Amino acid sequence: MSLFNQAQRPRRKANSDDNLIPLINIVFLLLIFFMIAGKIEQIQDAGLTLPENSQTKPAIAQPITLQLSKDNEIHLNNEVVSVDALPEALSTLLQEHPANIAVRADKRVTYQDLDKVLVILRAAGFSTINLFTLTTESS
Amino acid sequence: MSSLLLPQRRKQSISLTALIDVVFILLMFFMLTSSFTKFSAVEMQSSLAASVLSDSKPQLLRLSVDGQLSYAQVALGDSAALTDAALSSEFDASMPTVLQPAAETQVQVIVDALSRMKVLGFTQVTLGKLRPQANAIVGQK
Numbered sequence: 001m002s003l004f005n006q007a008q009r010p011r012r013k014a015n016s017d018d019n020l021i022p023l024i025n026i027v028f029l030l031l032i033f034f035m036i037a038g039k040i041e042q043i044q045d046a047g048l049t050l051p052e053n054s055q056t057k058p059a060i061a062q063p064i065t066l067q068l069s070k071d072n073e074i075h076l077n078n079e080v081v082s083v084d085a086l087p088e089a090l091s092t093l094l095q096e097h098p099a100n101i102a103v104r105a106d107k108r109v110t111y112q113d114l115d116k117v118l119v120i121l122r123a124a125g126f127s128t129i130n131l132f133t134l135t136t137e138s139s
Numbered sequence: 140m141s142s143l144l145l146p147q148r149r150k151q152s153i154s155l156t157a158l159i160d161v162v163f164i165l166l167m168f169f170m171l172t173s174s175f176t177k178f179s180a181v182e183m184q185s186s187l188a189a190s191v192l193s194d195s196k197p198q199l200l201r202l203s204v205d206g207q208l209s210y211a212q213v214a215l216g217d218s219a220a221l222t223d224a225a226l227s228s229e230f231d232a233s234m235p236t237v238l239q240p241a242a243e244t245q246v247q248v249i250v251d252a253l254s255r256m257k258v259l260g261f262t263q264v265t266l267g268k269l270r271p272q273a274n275a276i277v278g279q280k
Binding site: 030118 | 152154155156158159162165166169170173174177178181182183184241243244245246247249250251253254258266
């Protein structure tokens with residue numbers, strides 16, 4: 001009997017930290033999930049609701065982004081630009097970057113307003129225009 | 140010698156409270172900054188690039204406010220909505236194609252039409268200019 005007692009390891013004193021271990025396990029799991037699954041990116045939102053689509057290909061970030069809100073307010077790389085000042089602003093940007101542009105238009109914008117912007121973009125010499133959409137699950 | 144002078148240190152385990160403080164701060168940071176929205180894009184050739192790619196005249200398609208595609212050459216009242224099968228048989232997918240949306244068409248409808256064309260294999264789709272006469276007819280309706 002005494003032998004058995006000797007063989008048994010002495011019990012560690014209960015530590016208040018022991019209770020934290022399951023908590024830390026879960027918090028670490030959450031941390032790893034958000035680190036891997038999430039993507040840190042600049043939020044570009046001028047109150048836009050982008051059109052939804054399930055079949056378009058993943059977007060590639062473009063150096064020039066033009067946002068067209070429901071009220072026809074134009075943001076060029078997060079700066080408000082009027083329609084009249086747009087050609088000049090685009091020509092200075094075009095000198096620095098290749099001829100691709102991302103257009104983020106609100107889904108309620110009508111074509112007559114979008115066309116005004118597209119005409120200016122064509123005149124500025126952009127060869128490819130990427131119309132951004134939100135990816136939804138295909139049903 | 141030095142071991143004699145220095146007081147003997149007891150082996151101390153690291154307090155977990157400090158660790159969890161830091162981990163919580165990291166967790167908050169990643170929870171607040173990360174985003175899970177996925178963006179995609181519909182690519183359009185501008186008319187500038189399309190004209191370089193091909194000398195031939197582009198095919199014209201009209202897009203109505205409710206998202207129906209029809210022949211652009213036919214008068215607005217006569218044109219019936221084209222089905223997917225009609226689109227692939229009547230039009231050449233490798234040729235440059237110009238969509239002419241009506242003035243009041245919303246971007247959501249245009250994006251749906253563009254992605255429908257992409258699925259059917261049309262590679263060079265672009266948006267055409269507004270036609271003033273088409274607007275007039277839409278306005279009368």
